[in-house]
Amino acid sequence: DQQVKQNSPSLSVQEGRISILNCDYTNSMFDYFLWYKKYPAEGPTFLISISSIKDKNEDGRFTVFLNKSAKHLSLHIVPSQPGDSAVYFCAASGMAGNMLTFGGGTRLMVKP
Amino acid sequence: NAGVTQTPKFRVLKTGQSMTLLCAQDMNHEYMYWYRQDPGMGLRLIHYSVGEGTTAKGEVPDGYNVSRLKKQNFLLGLESAAPSQTSVYFCASSYSWSGGGGTDTQYFGPGTRLTVL
Numbered sequence: 001d002q003q004v005k006q007n008s009p010s011l012s013v014q015e016g017r018i019s020i021l022n023c024d025y026t027n028s029m030f031d032y033f034l035w036y037k038k039y040p041a042e043g044p045t046f047l048i049s050i051s052s053i054k055d056k057n058e059d060g061r062f063t064v065f066l067n068k069s070a071k072h073l074s075l076h077i078v079p080s081q082p083g084d085s086a087v088y089f090c091a092a093s094g095m096a097g098n099m100l101t102f103g104g105g106t107r108l109m110v111k112p
Numbered sequence: 113n114a115g116v117t118q119t120p121k122f123r124v125l126k127t128g129q130s131m132t133l134l135c136a137q138d139m140n141h142e143y144m145y146w147y148r149q150d151p152g153m154g155l156r157l158i159h160y161s162v163g164e165g166t167t168a169k170g171e172v173p174d175g176y177n178v179s180r181l182k183k184q185n186f187l188l189g190l191e192s193a194a195p196s197q198t199s200v201y202f203c204a205s206s207y208s209w210s211g212g213g214g215t216d217t218q219y220f221g222p223g224t225r226l227t228v229l
Contacts, residue, residue: 002153002154004154006154009152034217036220041222041223042222042223043116043202043204043219043220043221043222043223044155044202044220045219045220046217046218046219089154089155091155099157099160099170099171100157100218102154102155102156103154104152104153104154105152105154
C-alpha cells in the first residue's frame with residue numbers, strides 16, 4: 001500500500017498561470033516532505049522541502065503548503081513557465097532510520 | 113565535478129543473465145542509494161549504504177545485491193535477471209542521512225534503463 005500518493009498522473013497548464021500539484025500521505029509519523037523535479041533522461045533534482053513544524057515554505061516561484069490534519073501537501077508554481085514541464089515527485093520521511101518514501105509522480109506540461 | 117554518474121545508460125538482458133550497474137560520485141558523500149522507478153510507482157529504494165564497506169536493505173531488495181568497496185562507488189548486481197526487473201534504475205548520494213530524522217538532499221544520477229526479455 002502506497003504511503004505517499006500523487007493522484008493526478010498528469011497536469012496541463014497555460015504559461016503564466018498557476019500550477020498546483022497535490023500529494024497525500026497516510027503515515028502520520030512523516031515529519032519532513034520534499035519535492036523533486038525530473039526531466040526526461042535525467043535524474044530527479046531537489047526542488048523544495050518543508051518540515052512538519054511549518055505549514056508553508058516559499059522559494060521564488062515555488063511554494064509548498066502542508067496541511068497536517070488532512071495529511072496533504074501541495075506545490076504551487078506561479079507563474080508557470082514552459083521550462084517547468086517535467087515530472088514532479090513528492091517524498092516524505094519520518095523517524096530516524098526510516099527511508100524516503102516517494103509518490104508516483106505527476107507529469108506537468110506548461111503550454112506556451 | 114561530475115556529480116553522480118551511472119554506467120551503463122541502457123542495457124538489454126535475457127532472462128537468467130547477470131549484470132552489474134556501476135554508480136560513482138565525486139562529492140565525497142558518505143551515503144549512497146539505489147532506487148528503481150516503475151510507472152505510477154515512484155522511486156522505490158532497493159539497497160543503500162551508510163559508508164564504505166556497509167550495505168543495508170531497502171524496500172524492494174529481493175533479486176539484487178550491492179557492494180560498496182570504495183567510498184565513491186556503489187555497485188548494484190543482478191545475479192539472475194527476471195522480466196520483473198525491467199525498470200529504470202537510479203543511484204543517489206547524500207552527505208548525511210536523507211531518511212527519517214535527516215534532512216540532507218539526495219543527488220541523483222541520470223539513470224540506467226534496463227530491459228529483461
